[in-house]
Amino acid sequence: MTTHNETVDVALIGGGIMSATLGAFLRNLEPEWSIRVYERLPEVAIESSDAWNNAGTGHSALCELNYTPAGPDGSIDITKAVGINEQFQQSRQFWRYLLEAGQLHDSSFINQCPHMTLVRGSDDVDYLRRRVDALHTSPLFQSMEYATDRDRISEWAPLIVEGRPASDTIAASFDATGTDVDFGSLTRQLLAHHEDIAVNREVVGIEPADSAWRLSVRNTFTHATTKVRARFVFVGAGGRALELLQTANAPEIRGYSLLPIAGHFLRSTAPEVVDRHHAKVYGKAPIGAPPMSMPHLDARIIGDTKAVLFGPYAGANPKFLKNGSVFDMPRTLRPANVLPFARMGLANLNLLGLLVGDLTSTPAQKLKQLKEFAPTVGDDHWEMYAAGQRAQIVKPDRKRGGVLQFGTEVISSSGGSLAGVLGASPGASTAVPIALSVLQQSFPRKFSGSWAEALRTMVPTLGVALNDEPELAAATMAGTAKALGIEP
Numbered sequence: 001m002t003t004h005n006e007t008v009d010v011a012l013i014g015g016g017i018m019s020a021t022l023g024a025f026l027r028n029l030e031p032e033w034s035i036r037v038y039e040r041l042p043e044v045a046i047e048s049s050d051a052w053n054n055a056g057t058g059h060s061a062l063c064e065l066n067y068t069p070a071g072p073d074g075s076i077d078i079t080k081a082v083g084i085n086e087q088f089q090q091s092r093q094f095w096r097y098l099l100e101a102g103q104l105h106d107s108s109f110i111n112q113c114p115h116m117t118l119v120r121g122s123d124d125v126d127y128l129r130r131r132v133d134a135l136h137t138s139p140l141f142q143s144m145e146y147a148t149d150r151d152r153i154s155e156w157a158p159l160i161v162e163g164r165p166a167s168d169t170i171a172a173s174f175d176a177t178g179t180d181v182d183f184g185s186l187t188r189q190l191l192a193h194h195e196d197i198a199v200n201r202e203v204v205g206i207e208p209a210d211s212a213w214r215l216s217v218r219n220t221f222t223h224a225t226t227k228v229r230a231r232f233v234f235v236g237a238g239g240r241a242l243e244l245l246q247t248a249n250a251p252e253i254r255g256y257s258l259l260p261i262a263g264h265f266l267r268s269t270a271p272e273v274v275d276r277h278h279a280k281v282y283g284k285a286p287i288g289a290p291p292m293s294m295p296h297l298d299a300r301i302i303g304d305t306k307a308v309l310f311g312p313y314a315g316a317n318p319k320f321l322k323n324g325s326v327f328d329m330p331r332t333l334r335p336a337n338v339l340p341f342a343r344m345g346l347a348n349l350n351l352l353g354l355l356v357g358d359l360t361s362t363p364a365q366k367l368k369q370l371k372e373f374a375p376t377v378g379d380d381h382w383e384m385y386a387a388g389q390r391a392q393i394v395k396p397d398r399k400r401g402g403v404l405q406f407g408t409e410v411i412s413s414s415g416g417s418l419a420g421v422l423g424a425s426p427g428a429s430t431a432v433p434i435a436l437s438v439l440q441q442s443f444p445r446k447f448s449g450s451w452a453e454a455l456r457t458m459v460p461t462l463g464v465a466l467n468d469e470p471e472l473a474a475a476t477m478a479g480t481a482k483a484l485g486i487e488p
């Protein structure tokens with residue numbers, strides 16, 4: 001049964017952090033617009049944005065080594081780290097605005113949680129020192145500390161020092177301004193202010209219709225399909241975004257495919273562990289491994305539950321969403337993306353080897369990896385669980401055929417009336433700059449015209465490189481920390 005009776009100004013496909021954030025901007029900018037969220041599952045925020053399905057790191061480059069590569073001459077390039085941090089400062093400012101405007105119920109979704117990096121071996125110890133020195137040249141990283149002294153590191157995170165052989169040369173950096181974010185709680189809070197949310201509604205097709213878009217929306221219970229007309233469509237469908245953009249024949253997506261990588265974590269809620277670990281400690285990814293495989297021992301605060309995670313380990317799951325289908329990938333294969341995908345696979349055999357290694361490692365081997373981080377933790381305090389699916393972008397590339405991309409990419413089509421987000425990293429932390437980028441690409445005139453003042457109220461440093469403004473950077477970070485209750 002098909003009906004054709006609905007029209008909305010804006011259709012947001014998917015009830016995750018990306019749609020929720022974009023919806024919050026649009027609600028403030030255009031209160032008269034009708035904005036509907038479509039979610040295929042019975043509830044919002046239970047895919048990647050759910051707290052347990054991701055690691056909850058408020059990514060701001062305080063601890064992730066992949067954002068500060070070393071050049072051949074040994075110099076450290078902090079450009080990416082500065083960009084990631086500036087983006088997270090925008091997220092904090094928007095959350096502050098929403099909180100003060102009563103559009104977020106409270107700030108319990110974000111907690112202060114120091115970010116640390118732990119390295120072993122003299123080369124990496126030297127690299128970490130140079131990393132911290134380089135970051136200290138930026139006003140965004142002034143609170144970062146560095147130590148090789150075990151007593152000092154033990155004050156920050158005792159579990160990573162206890163029981164470690166004296167022969168292990170280690171160093172750590174520590175930044176008390178880091179955060180743990182429950183993106184599921186944040187998404188639910190954002191959507192609680194949203195009037196029109198259609199759950200159990202799966203968008204199965206998008207087609208152009210007289211300078212707008214016609215969506216085919218399937219009721220997942222009755223299987224009845226409704227046709228809905230929308231002036232602007234945002235595809236925030238996580239791993240399903242590619243397929244939906246393909247149904248819309250968006251030329252910008254030609255040649256793209258996705259590589260699904262499941263994330264598993266060891267989790268402990270044992271008081272012996274959680275009471276003694278309040279930090280997110282990131283290590284170094286094995287050579288050739290993708291950045292998201294950096295091992296980390298990660299304090300989590302989710303509602304009333306305190307936990308410590310260790311991982312991630314890759315899992316065997318070909319789906320693009322945790323609640324997806326094994327046919328997710330076959331359904332997105334097209335003549336234009338098969339070759340780029342195959343070329344990417346051939347160029348990344350070491351990555352595939354690492355994934356297979358993760359898949360085939362025994363529970364004992366997984367615990368051994370944990371103990372390289374925290375040598376004395378008890379085996380029986382840990383359980384393995386499946387977190388979310390990462391759908392990494394495989395992009396066509398003129399020279400190399402196809403390349404694996406670890407970032408998040410905004411796709412904008414048909415003059416911006418159709419937009420979507422692909423990729424998984426840095427992910428939820430950058431939902432605010434991603435939403436801003438969608439607004440800018442889809443509504444360029446309003447963005448620099450009628451919306452400009454309101455946007456600067458919501459994100460005061462919009463358009464400002466905080467790195468070049470030390471006083472503003474310090475004031476912005478202190479102001480958002482106070483408002484969000486995350487002062488160290």
Ligand SMILES: Cc1cc2nc3c(=O)[nH]c(=O)nc-3n(C[C@H](O)[C@H](O)[C@H](O)COP(=O)(O)OP(=O)(O)OC[C@H]3O[C@@H](n4cnc5c(N)ncnc54)[C@H](O)[C@@H]3O)c2cc1C
Nearest residue numbers: 014016017018040047049055056057203238263388427429
């Ligand atoms: C293991 C792991 C660890 C991570 N760690 C971090 C971290 O530490 N920090 C960080 O910032 N980010 C992290 N991320 C990334 C982050 O979780 C994601 O970038 C973010 O949650 C994506 O939000 P989203 O709204 O795009 O997608 P989702 O939260 O997946 O939401 C998409 C929604 O769309 C719905 N949907 C799909 N198809 C349709 C359809 N056809 N019709 C209607 N609804 C549909 C889905 O059911 C889902 O609810 C991690 C991700 C993973 C997997």
